[in-house]
Amino acid sequence: MTTRPAHPAASSIRTTPEGLLWEPSERWVRGRKGDVTVVDSRHPVLVWEPHLPVPQYVFPHADVRTDLLRPAKNPPTGKHTGSRIFYDLDADGEVRDNAAWTFPADDLAGHIAFEWFLRTDTGLDHWYEEDEEIFIHPRDPHKRVDALPSSRHVRVEIDGQLVADTRDPVLLFETSLPTRYYLPREDVRLDLFDATDHSTGCPYKGTAEYWSWRGEGEVPPNILWSYAAPLPAVEAVQGRVAFFNEAVDITLDGERLDRPDTPFSRMLRKGRS
Structure with missing residues:
Protein backbone atom coordinates (compact mmCIF):
# COMPACT_ATOMS: atom_id res chain seq x y z
CA MET A 1 0.00 0.00 0.00
CA THR A 2 1.26 3.49 -0.81
CA THR A 3 0.10 7.07 -0.79
CA ARG A 4 -1.34 8.56 -3.94
CA PRO A 5 1.40 8.74 -6.59
CA ALA A 6 3.12 12.04 -7.28
CA HIS A 7 3.28 12.11 -11.06
CA PRO A 8 5.52 14.41 -13.07
CA ALA A 9 3.71 17.35 -14.63
CA ALA A 10 5.09 16.49 -18.06
CA SER A 11 3.67 12.98 -18.04
CA SER A 12 0.74 11.83 -20.15
CA ILE A 13 -1.55 11.45 -17.13
CA ARG A 14 -4.90 13.19 -17.44
CA THR A 15 -7.62 14.01 -14.93
CA THR A 16 -11.38 13.57 -15.22
CA PRO A 17 -13.94 15.83 -13.52
CA GLU A 18 -14.69 12.87 -11.21
CA GLY A 19 -11.14 13.01 -9.86
CA LEU A 20 -9.82 9.96 -11.71
CA LEU A 21 -6.30 9.98 -13.09
CA TRP A 22 -5.71 8.01 -16.26
CA GLU A 23 -2.92 7.26 -18.68
CA PRO A 24 -2.69 5.04 -21.79
CA SER A 25 -0.37 2.06 -21.47
CA GLU A 26 1.63 0.36 -24.21
CA ARG A 27 1.72 -3.00 -22.41
CA TRP A 28 -0.02 -6.10 -23.74
CA VAL A 29 -2.35 -7.18 -20.94
CA ARG A 30 -4.38 -10.37 -20.65
CA GLY A 31 -6.73 -11.64 -17.96
CA ARG A 32 -8.01 -15.18 -17.53
CA LYS A 33 -10.73 -16.91 -15.56
CA GLY A 34 -9.63 -20.53 -15.37
CA ASP A 35 -8.83 -21.57 -18.95
CA VAL A 36 -10.88 -18.75 -20.49
CA THR A 37 -9.18 -15.59 -21.72
CA VAL A 38 -11.61 -12.81 -20.80
CA VAL A 39 -9.36 -9.82 -21.61
CA ASP A 40 -6.74 -9.55 -24.33
CA SER A 41 -5.70 -5.95 -24.91
CA ARG A 42 -2.82 -4.09 -26.52
CA HIS A 43 -4.46 -0.77 -25.66
CA PRO A 44 -5.15 -0.83 -21.91
CA VAL A 45 -5.53 2.31 -19.83
CA LEU A 46 -4.21 2.74 -16.29
CA VAL A 47 -6.60 4.44 -13.87
CA TRP A 48 -5.97 5.79 -10.36
CA GLU A 49 -9.04 6.33 -8.18
CA PRO A 50 -8.86 9.14 -5.58
CA HIS A 51 -9.26 6.74 -2.64
CA LEU A 52 -6.92 4.01 -3.87
CA PRO A 53 -3.10 4.21 -3.74
CA VAL A 54 -2.50 1.75 -6.59
CA PRO A 55 -3.57 1.76 -10.25
CA GLN A 56 -5.91 -0.56 -12.10
CA TYR A 57 -6.52 -1.26 -15.75
CA VAL A 58 -9.55 -0.53 -17.92
CA PHE A 59 -9.92 -2.05 -21.37
CA PRO A 60 -11.70 -1.15 -24.63
CA HIS A 61 -14.93 -3.12 -25.08
CA ALA A 62 -13.48 -4.70 -28.23
CA ASP A 63 -10.71 -6.31 -26.15
CA VAL A 64 -13.11 -7.90 -23.64
CA ARG A 65 -15.28 -11.02 -23.92
CA THR A 66 -18.41 -8.99 -23.23
CA ASP A 67 -20.49 -12.08 -24.15
CA LEU A 68 -19.42 -13.45 -20.74
CA LEU A 69 -20.74 -10.43 -18.83
CA ARG A 70 -24.26 -10.06 -17.44
CA PRO A 71 -25.82 -6.99 -15.76
CA ALA A 72 -25.06 -7.42 -12.05
CA LYS A 73 -27.89 -8.85 -9.95
CA ASN A 74 -26.74 -7.04 -6.82
CA PRO A 75 -24.53 -4.11 -7.79
CA PRO A 76 -22.65 -2.43 -4.92
CA THR A 77 -23.11 1.21 -3.97
CA GLY A 78 -20.41 3.72 -3.17
CA LYS A 79 -17.68 1.71 -4.86
CA HIS A 80 -15.26 2.69 -7.63
CA THR A 81 -15.76 6.46 -7.81
CA GLY A 82 -19.39 6.84 -8.72
CA SER A 83 -19.70 3.71 -10.83
CA ARG A 84 -23.27 2.44 -11.12
CA ILE A 85 -22.97 -0.11 -13.92
CA PHE A 86 -21.56 -3.44 -12.77
CA TYR A 87 -21.40 -6.85 -14.39
CA ASP A 88 -21.38 -10.43 -13.19
CA LEU A 89 -18.91 -12.70 -14.96
CA ASP A 90 -20.15 -16.09 -16.22
CA ALA A 91 -17.09 -18.04 -17.36
CA ASP A 92 -15.43 -21.42 -16.92
CA GLY A 93 -18.52 -22.85 -15.25
CA GLU A 94 -18.72 -20.24 -12.48
CA VAL A 95 -20.45 -16.92 -11.91
CA ARG A 96 -18.52 -14.20 -10.09
CA ASP A 97 -20.62 -11.30 -8.89
CA ASN A 98 -19.66 -7.71 -9.67
CA ALA A 99 -16.48 -8.79 -11.39
CA ALA A 100 -16.48 -5.86 -13.83
CA TRP A 101 -17.76 -2.30 -14.04
CA THR A 102 -17.59 0.92 -16.03
CA PHE A 103 -16.51 4.32 -14.77
CA PRO A 104 -18.93 7.23 -15.36
CA ALA A 105 -16.16 9.48 -16.73
CA ASP A 106 -16.60 10.54 -20.37
CA ASP A 107 -12.85 10.07 -20.94
CA LEU A 108 -13.22 6.37 -20.10
CA ALA A 109 -16.43 5.69 -22.00
CA GLY A 110 -16.23 2.44 -23.92
CA HIS A 111 -13.87 0.87 -21.37
CA ILE A 112 -14.44 -1.88 -18.79
CA ALA A 113 -12.58 -2.50 -15.52
CA PHE A 114 -12.16 -5.81 -13.69
CA GLU A 115 -11.54 -6.81 -10.11
CA TRP A 116 -8.36 -8.76 -9.39
CA PHE A 117 -9.18 -12.06 -7.71
CA LEU A 118 -6.28 -11.99 -5.25
CA ARG A 119 -7.46 -8.63 -3.92
CA THR A 120 -11.11 -9.61 -3.55
CA ASP A 121 -13.32 -12.70 -3.78
CA THR A 122 -14.29 -11.94 -7.36
CA GLY A 123 -12.65 -10.97 -10.64
CA LEU A 124 -10.22 -12.92 -12.79
CA ASP A 125 -7.73 -15.58 -11.67
CA HIS A 126 -4.61 -14.65 -13.64
CA TRP A 127 -3.23 -11.47 -15.17
CA TYR A 128 -0.28 -11.01 -17.51
CA GLU A 129 1.72 -8.02 -18.71
CA GLU A 130 3.39 -9.22 -21.89
CA ASP A 131 4.29 -12.83 -20.94
CA GLU A 132 4.93 -12.22 -17.23
CA GLU A 133 2.21 -13.00 -14.71
CA ILE A 134 1.48 -10.15 -12.31
CA PHE A 135 -0.29 -10.23 -8.97
CA ILE A 136 -2.43 -8.14 -6.61
CA HIS A 137 -2.61 -5.01 -8.81
CA PRO A 138 -0.91 -3.53 -11.89
CA ARG A 139 2.55 -2.14 -11.35
CA ASP A 140 2.70 1.64 -11.30
CA PRO A 141 5.01 2.93 -14.08
CA HIS A 142 5.75 5.98 -11.92
CA LYS A 143 6.96 3.94 -8.96
CA ARG A 144 10.47 2.65 -8.29
Missing part, protein backbone atom coordinates in the same frame (compact mmCIF):
# COMPACT_ATOMS: atom_id res chain seq x y z
CA VAL A 145 11.59 -0.23 -6.08
CA ASP A 146 15.35 -0.51 -5.54
CA ALA A 147 17.11 -3.07 -3.32
CA LEU A 148 20.64 -1.89 -2.52
CA PRO A 149 23.26 -3.81 -0.47
CA SER A 150 24.80 -1.61 2.20
CA SER A 151 27.32 -1.60 5.06
CA ARG A 152 25.27 0.70 7.29
CA HIS A 153 24.81 -0.28 10.93
CA VAL A 154 21.22 -1.30 11.71
CA ARG A 155 19.94 -2.21 15.17
CA VAL A 156 16.33 -3.22 15.91
CA GLU A 157 14.72 -3.23 19.35
CA ILE A 158 11.30 -4.34 20.56
CA ASP A 159 10.23 -2.99 23.95
CA GLY A 160 13.86 -2.21 24.69
CA GLN A 161 15.15 -5.68 23.80
CA LEU A 162 17.73 -5.94 21.04
CA VAL A 163 16.43 -8.34 18.38
CA ALA A 164 18.73 -7.56 15.42
CA ASP A 165 22.17 -6.03 14.90
CA THR A 166 23.93 -6.00 11.53
CA ARG A 167 26.36 -4.13 9.30
CA ASP A 168 25.25 -6.11 6.26
CA PRO A 169 21.72 -4.92 5.41
CA VAL A 170 19.97 -4.56 2.08
CA LEU A 171 18.03 -1.29 1.96
CA LEU A 172 14.83 -1.41 -0.05
CA PHE A 173 13.67 1.97 -1.36
CA GLU A 174 10.07 1.99 -2.58
CA THR A 175 8.32 5.14 -3.76
CA SER A 176 6.03 6.63 -1.08
CA LEU A 177 7.00 4.07 1.58
CA PRO A 178 9.63 4.23 4.32
CA THR A 179 12.95 2.52 3.65
CA ARG A 180 12.82 -1.14 4.67
CA TYR A 181 15.90 -2.83 6.12
CA TYR A 182 16.37 -6.45 5.03
CA LEU A 183 18.74 -8.18 7.44
CA PRO A 184 20.71 -11.44 7.32
CA ARG A 185 18.95 -14.12 9.35
CA GLU A 186 22.10 -14.84 11.32
CA ASP A 187 21.99 -11.26 12.63
CA VAL A 188 18.38 -11.52 13.85
CA ARG A 189 17.14 -13.23 17.03
CA LEU A 190 14.65 -15.42 15.18
CA ASP A 191 14.40 -17.60 18.31
CA LEU A 192 12.30 -14.77 19.77
CA PHE A 193 9.67 -15.11 17.02
CA ASP A 194 7.18 -17.74 15.89
CA ALA A 195 6.40 -18.45 12.23
CA THR A 196 2.74 -17.84 11.29
CA ASP A 197 0.55 -18.96 8.40
CA HIS A 198 0.09 -15.35 7.27
CA SER A 199 1.30 -14.39 3.80
CA THR A 200 0.97 -11.42 1.48
CA GLY A 201 1.66 -10.77 -2.18
CA CYS A 202 3.30 -7.78 -3.83
CA PRO A 203 3.53 -7.13 -7.59
CA TYR A 204 7.03 -5.72 -7.11
CA LYS A 205 8.55 -8.20 -4.66
CA GLY A 206 6.60 -11.47 -4.65
CA THR A 207 5.05 -13.51 -1.81
CA ALA A 208 6.14 -12.94 1.80
CA GLU A 209 6.04 -15.21 4.84
CA TYR A 210 5.70 -13.83 8.38
CA TRP A 211 6.72 -14.23 12.03
CA SER A 212 5.16 -12.87 15.23
CA TRP A 213 6.87 -11.66 18.41
CA ARG A 214 6.93 -14.33 21.10
CA GLY A 215 7.52 -11.95 23.99
CA GLU A 216 5.22 -9.78 26.03
CA GLY A 217 4.11 -6.22 25.42
CA GLU A 218 1.71 -4.59 22.99
CA VAL A 219 3.38 -5.81 19.82
CA PRO A 220 1.21 -6.45 16.73
CA PRO A 221 1.31 -9.88 15.09
CA ASN A 222 3.20 -10.61 11.88
CA ILE A 223 5.79 -7.94 12.56
CA LEU A 224 8.62 -9.67 10.70
CA TRP A 225 8.64 -10.95 7.11
CA SER A 226 10.80 -12.47 4.39
CA TYR A 227 10.70 -13.25 0.67
CA ALA A 228 11.95 -16.77 0.02
CA ALA A 229 11.70 -16.36 -3.75
CA PRO A 230 11.50 -12.63 -4.57
CA LEU A 231 10.94 -11.30 -8.06
CA PRO A 232 14.14 -10.69 -10.06
CA ALA A 233 14.12 -6.91 -9.58
CA VAL A 234 14.64 -7.30 -5.80
CA GLU A 235 16.60 -10.55 -5.77
CA ALA A 236 19.03 -9.04 -3.24
CA VAL A 237 16.46 -9.43 -0.41
CA GLN A 238 16.08 -13.19 -0.90
CA GLY A 239 15.91 -15.02 2.42
CA ARG A 240 16.53 -11.86 4.45
CA VAL A 241 14.09 -10.59 7.05
CA ALA A 242 12.59 -7.15 7.57
CA PHE A 243 10.62 -5.48 10.36
CA PHE A 244 7.75 -3.02 10.17
CA ASN A 245 9.45 0.31 10.95
CA GLU A 246 6.03 1.44 12.15
CA ALA A 247 6.09 -0.92 15.18
CA VAL A 248 9.74 -1.39 16.21
CA ASP A 249 12.62 0.88 17.15
CA ILE A 250 15.33 1.06 14.49
CA THR A 251 18.69 2.72 15.03
CA LEU A 252 20.60 3.53 11.83
CA ASP A 253 24.29 4.42 12.13
CA GLY A 254 23.74 5.40 15.76
CA GLU A 255 20.65 7.55 15.10
CA ARG A 256 17.27 6.40 16.40
CA LEU A 257 14.71 6.68 13.61
CA ASP A 258 11.20 7.99 14.17
CA ARG A 259 8.46 5.46 13.60
CA PRO A 260 6.74 6.43 10.34
CA ASP A 261 2.98 6.84 10.06
CA THR A 262 1.78 4.91 7.02
CA PRO A 263 -1.32 2.94 6.01
CA PHE A 264 0.48 -0.04 7.56
CA SER A 265 0.42 1.75 10.94
CA ARG A 266 -3.37 1.55 11.01
CA MET A 267 -3.28 -2.08 9.89
CA LEU A 268 -0.83 -2.96 12.66
CA ARG A 269 -2.87 -1.17 15.31
CA LYS A 270 -5.95 -3.06 14.18
CA GLY A 271 -4.08 -6.36 14.33
CA ARG A 272 -2.99 -5.63 17.89
CA SER A 273 -6.51 -4.83 19.15
Whole structure:
Protein backbone atom coordinates (compact mmCIF):
# COMPACT_ATOMS: atom_id res chain seq x y z
CA MET A 1 0.00 0.00 0.00
CA THR A 2 1.26 3.49 -0.81
CA THR A 3 0.10 7.07 -0.79
CA ARG A 4 -1.34 8.56 -3.94
CA PRO A 5 1.40 8.74 -6.59
CA ALA A 6 3.12 12.04 -7.28
CA HIS A 7 3.28 12.11 -11.06
CA PRO A 8 5.52 14.41 -13.07
CA ALA A 9 3.71 17.35 -14.63
CA ALA A 10 5.09 16.49 -18.06
CA SER A 11 3.67 12.98 -18.04
CA SER A 12 0.74 11.83 -20.15
CA ILE A 13 -1.55 11.45 -17.13
CA ARG A 14 -4.90 13.19 -17.44
CA THR A 15 -7.62 14.01 -14.93
CA THR A 16 -11.38 13.57 -15.22
CA PRO A 17 -13.94 15.83 -13.52
CA GLU A 18 -14.69 12.87 -11.21
CA GLY A 19 -11.14 13.01 -9.86
CA LEU A 20 -9.82 9.96 -11.71
CA LEU A 21 -6.30 9.98 -13.09
CA TRP A 22 -5.71 8.01 -16.26
CA GLU A 23 -2.92 7.26 -18.68
CA PRO A 24 -2.69 5.04 -21.79
CA SER A 25 -0.37 2.06 -21.47
CA GLU A 26 1.63 0.36 -24.21
CA ARG A 27 1.72 -3.00 -22.41
CA TRP A 28 -0.02 -6.10 -23.74
CA VAL A 29 -2.35 -7.18 -20.94
CA ARG A 30 -4.38 -10.37 -20.65
CA GLY A 31 -6.73 -11.64 -17.96
CA ARG A 32 -8.01 -15.18 -17.53
CA LYS A 33 -10.73 -16.91 -15.56
CA GLY A 34 -9.63 -20.53 -15.37
CA ASP A 35 -8.83 -21.57 -18.95
CA VAL A 36 -10.88 -18.75 -20.49
CA THR A 37 -9.18 -15.59 -21.72
CA VAL A 38 -11.61 -12.81 -20.80
CA VAL A 39 -9.36 -9.82 -21.61
CA ASP A 40 -6.74 -9.55 -24.33
CA SER A 41 -5.70 -5.95 -24.91
CA ARG A 42 -2.82 -4.09 -26.52
CA HIS A 43 -4.46 -0.77 -25.66
CA PRO A 44 -5.15 -0.83 -21.91
CA VAL A 45 -5.53 2.31 -19.83
CA LEU A 46 -4.21 2.74 -16.29
CA VAL A 47 -6.60 4.44 -13.87
CA TRP A 48 -5.97 5.79 -10.36
CA GLU A 49 -9.04 6.33 -8.18
CA PRO A 50 -8.86 9.14 -5.58
CA HIS A 51 -9.26 6.74 -2.64
CA LEU A 52 -6.92 4.01 -3.87
CA PRO A 53 -3.10 4.21 -3.74
CA VAL A 54 -2.50 1.75 -6.59
CA PRO A 55 -3.57 1.76 -10.25
CA GLN A 56 -5.91 -0.56 -12.10
CA TYR A 57 -6.52 -1.26 -15.75
CA VAL A 58 -9.55 -0.53 -17.92
CA PHE A 59 -9.92 -2.05 -21.37
CA PRO A 60 -11.70 -1.15 -24.63
CA HIS A 61 -14.93 -3.12 -25.08
CA ALA A 62 -13.48 -4.70 -28.23
CA ASP A 63 -10.71 -6.31 -26.15
CA VAL A 64 -13.11 -7.90 -23.64
CA ARG A 65 -15.28 -11.02 -23.92
CA THR A 66 -18.41 -8.99 -23.23
CA ASP A 67 -20.49 -12.08 -24.15
CA LEU A 68 -19.42 -13.45 -20.74
CA LEU A 69 -20.74 -10.43 -18.83
CA ARG A 70 -24.26 -10.06 -17.44
CA PRO A 71 -25.82 -6.99 -15.76
CA ALA A 72 -25.06 -7.42 -12.05
CA LYS A 73 -27.89 -8.85 -9.95
CA ASN A 74 -26.74 -7.04 -6.82
CA PRO A 75 -24.53 -4.11 -7.79
CA PRO A 76 -22.65 -2.43 -4.92
CA THR A 77 -23.11 1.21 -3.97
CA GLY A 78 -20.41 3.72 -3.17
CA LYS A 79 -17.68 1.71 -4.86
CA HIS A 80 -15.26 2.69 -7.63
CA THR A 81 -15.76 6.46 -7.81
CA GLY A 82 -19.39 6.84 -8.72
CA SER A 83 -19.70 3.71 -10.83
CA ARG A 84 -23.27 2.44 -11.12
CA ILE A 85 -22.97 -0.11 -13.92
CA PHE A 86 -21.56 -3.44 -12.77
CA TYR A 87 -21.40 -6.85 -14.39
CA ASP A 88 -21.38 -10.43 -13.19
CA LEU A 89 -18.91 -12.70 -14.96
CA ASP A 90 -20.15 -16.09 -16.22
CA ALA A 91 -17.09 -18.04 -17.36
CA ASP A 92 -15.43 -21.42 -16.92
CA GLY A 93 -18.52 -22.85 -15.25
CA GLU A 94 -18.72 -20.24 -12.48
CA VAL A 95 -20.45 -16.92 -11.91
CA ARG A 96 -18.52 -14.20 -10.09
CA ASP A 97 -20.62 -11.30 -8.89
CA ASN A 98 -19.66 -7.71 -9.67
CA ALA A 99 -16.48 -8.79 -11.39
CA ALA A 100 -16.48 -5.86 -13.83
CA TRP A 101 -17.76 -2.30 -14.04
CA THR A 102 -17.59 0.92 -16.03
CA PHE A 103 -16.51 4.32 -14.77
CA PRO A 104 -18.93 7.23 -15.36
CA ALA A 105 -16.16 9.48 -16.73
CA ASP A 106 -16.60 10.54 -20.37
CA ASP A 107 -12.85 10.07 -20.94
CA LEU A 108 -13.22 6.37 -20.10
CA ALA A 109 -16.43 5.69 -22.00
CA GLY A 110 -16.23 2.44 -23.92
CA HIS A 111 -13.87 0.87 -21.37
CA ILE A 112 -14.44 -1.88 -18.79
CA ALA A 113 -12.58 -2.50 -15.52
CA PHE A 114 -12.16 -5.81 -13.69
CA GLU A 115 -11.54 -6.81 -10.11
CA TRP A 116 -8.36 -8.76 -9.39
CA PHE A 117 -9.18 -12.06 -7.71
CA LEU A 118 -6.28 -11.99 -5.25
CA ARG A 119 -7.46 -8.63 -3.92
CA THR A 120 -11.11 -9.61 -3.55
CA ASP A 121 -13.32 -12.70 -3.78
CA THR A 122 -14.29 -11.94 -7.36
CA GLY A 123 -12.65 -10.97 -10.64
CA LEU A 124 -10.22 -12.92 -12.79
CA ASP A 125 -7.73 -15.58 -11.67
CA HIS A 126 -4.61 -14.65 -13.64
CA TRP A 127 -3.23 -11.47 -15.17
CA TYR A 128 -0.28 -11.01 -17.51
CA GLU A 129 1.72 -8.02 -18.71
CA GLU A 130 3.39 -9.22 -21.89
CA ASP A 131 4.29 -12.83 -20.94
CA GLU A 132 4.93 -12.22 -17.23
CA GLU A 133 2.21 -13.00 -14.71
CA ILE A 134 1.48 -10.15 -12.31
CA PHE A 135 -0.29 -10.23 -8.97
CA ILE A 136 -2.43 -8.14 -6.61
CA HIS A 137 -2.61 -5.01 -8.81
CA PRO A 138 -0.91 -3.53 -11.89
CA ARG A 139 2.55 -2.14 -11.35
CA ASP A 140 2.70 1.64 -11.30
CA PRO A 141 5.01 2.93 -14.08
CA HIS A 142 5.75 5.98 -11.92
CA LYS A 143 6.96 3.94 -8.96
CA ARG A 144 10.47 2.65 -8.29
CA VAL A 145 11.59 -0.23 -6.08
CA ASP A 146 15.35 -0.51 -5.54
CA ALA A 147 17.11 -3.07 -3.32
CA LEU A 148 20.64 -1.89 -2.52
CA PRO A 149 23.26 -3.81 -0.47
CA SER A 150 24.80 -1.61 2.20
CA SER A 151 27.32 -1.60 5.06
CA ARG A 152 25.27 0.70 7.29
CA HIS A 153 24.81 -0.28 10.93
CA VAL A 154 21.22 -1.30 11.71
CA ARG A 155 19.94 -2.21 15.17
CA VAL A 156 16.33 -3.22 15.91
CA GLU A 157 14.72 -3.23 19.35
CA ILE A 158 11.30 -4.34 20.56
CA ASP A 159 10.23 -2.99 23.95
CA GLY A 160 13.86 -2.21 24.69
CA GLN A 161 15.15 -5.68 23.80
CA LEU A 162 17.73 -5.94 21.04
CA VAL A 163 16.43 -8.34 18.38
CA ALA A 164 18.73 -7.56 15.42
CA ASP A 165 22.17 -6.03 14.90
CA THR A 166 23.93 -6.00 11.53
CA ARG A 167 26.36 -4.13 9.30
CA ASP A 168 25.25 -6.11 6.26
CA PRO A 169 21.72 -4.92 5.41
CA VAL A 170 19.97 -4.56 2.08
CA LEU A 171 18.03 -1.29 1.96
CA LEU A 172 14.83 -1.41 -0.05
CA PHE A 173 13.67 1.97 -1.36
CA GLU A 174 10.07 1.99 -2.58
CA THR A 175 8.32 5.14 -3.76
CA SER A 176 6.03 6.63 -1.08
CA LEU A 177 7.00 4.07 1.58
CA PRO A 178 9.63 4.23 4.32
CA THR A 179 12.95 2.52 3.65
CA ARG A 180 12.82 -1.14 4.67
CA TYR A 181 15.90 -2.83 6.12
CA TYR A 182 16.37 -6.45 5.03
CA LEU A 183 18.74 -8.18 7.44
CA PRO A 184 20.71 -11.44 7.32
CA ARG A 185 18.95 -14.12 9.35
CA GLU A 186 22.10 -14.84 11.32
CA ASP A 187 21.99 -11.26 12.63
CA VAL A 188 18.38 -11.52 13.85
CA ARG A 189 17.14 -13.23 17.03
CA LEU A 190 14.65 -15.42 15.18
CA ASP A 191 14.40 -17.60 18.31
CA LEU A 192 12.30 -14.77 19.77
CA PHE A 193 9.67 -15.11 17.02
CA ASP A 194 7.18 -17.74 15.89
CA ALA A 195 6.40 -18.45 12.23
CA THR A 196 2.74 -17.84 11.29
CA ASP A 197 0.55 -18.96 8.40
CA HIS A 198 0.09 -15.35 7.27
CA SER A 199 1.30 -14.39 3.80
CA THR A 200 0.97 -11.42 1.48
CA GLY A 201 1.66 -10.77 -2.18
CA CYS A 202 3.30 -7.78 -3.83
CA PRO A 203 3.53 -7.13 -7.59
CA TYR A 204 7.03 -5.72 -7.11
CA LYS A 205 8.55 -8.20 -4.66
CA GLY A 206 6.60 -11.47 -4.65
CA THR A 207 5.05 -13.51 -1.81
CA ALA A 208 6.14 -12.94 1.80
CA GLU A 209 6.04 -15.21 4.84
CA TYR A 210 5.70 -13.83 8.38
CA TRP A 211 6.72 -14.23 12.03
CA SER A 212 5.16 -12.87 15.23
CA TRP A 213 6.87 -11.66 18.41
CA ARG A 214 6.93 -14.33 21.10
CA GLY A 215 7.52 -11.95 23.99
CA GLU A 216 5.22 -9.78 26.03
CA GLY A 217 4.11 -6.22 25.42
CA GLU A 218 1.71 -4.59 22.99
CA VAL A 219 3.38 -5.81 19.82
CA PRO A 220 1.21 -6.45 16.73
CA PRO A 221 1.31 -9.88 15.09
CA ASN A 222 3.20 -10.61 11.88
CA ILE A 223 5.79 -7.94 12.56
CA LEU A 224 8.62 -9.67 10.70
CA TRP A 225 8.64 -10.95 7.11
CA SER A 226 10.80 -12.47 4.39
CA TYR A 227 10.70 -13.25 0.67
CA ALA A 228 11.95 -16.77 0.02
CA ALA A 229 11.70 -16.36 -3.75
CA PRO A 230 11.50 -12.63 -4.57
CA LEU A 231 10.94 -11.30 -8.06
CA PRO A 232 14.14 -10.69 -10.06
CA ALA A 233 14.12 -6.91 -9.58
CA VAL A 234 14.64 -7.30 -5.80
CA GLU A 235 16.60 -10.55 -5.77
CA ALA A 236 19.03 -9.04 -3.24
CA VAL A 237 16.46 -9.43 -0.41
CA GLN A 238 16.08 -13.19 -0.90
CA GLY A 239 15.91 -15.02 2.42
CA ARG A 240 16.53 -11.86 4.45
CA VAL A 241 14.09 -10.59 7.05
CA ALA A 242 12.59 -7.15 7.57
CA PHE A 243 10.62 -5.48 10.36
CA PHE A 244 7.75 -3.02 10.17
CA ASN A 245 9.45 0.31 10.95
CA GLU A 246 6.03 1.44 12.15
CA ALA A 247 6.09 -0.92 15.18
CA VAL A 248 9.74 -1.39 16.21
CA ASP A 249 12.62 0.88 17.15
CA ILE A 250 15.33 1.06 14.49
CA THR A 251 18.69 2.72 15.03
CA LEU A 252 20.60 3.53 11.83
CA ASP A 253 24.29 4.42 12.13
CA GLY A 254 23.74 5.40 15.76
CA GLU A 255 20.65 7.55 15.10
CA ARG A 256 17.27 6.40 16.40
CA LEU A 257 14.71 6.68 13.61
CA ASP A 258 11.20 7.99 14.17
CA ARG A 259 8.46 5.46 13.60
CA PRO A 260 6.74 6.43 10.34
CA ASP A 261 2.98 6.84 10.06
CA THR A 262 1.78 4.91 7.02
CA PRO A 263 -1.32 2.94 6.01
CA PHE A 264 0.48 -0.04 7.56
CA SER A 265 0.42 1.75 10.94
CA ARG A 266 -3.37 1.55 11.01
CA MET A 267 -3.28 -2.08 9.89
CA LEU A 268 -0.83 -2.96 12.66
CA ARG A 269 -2.87 -1.17 15.31
CA LYS A 270 -5.95 -3.06 14.18
CA GLY A 271 -4.08 -6.36 14.33
CA ARG A 272 -2.99 -5.63 17.89
CA SER A 273 -6.51 -4.83 19.15
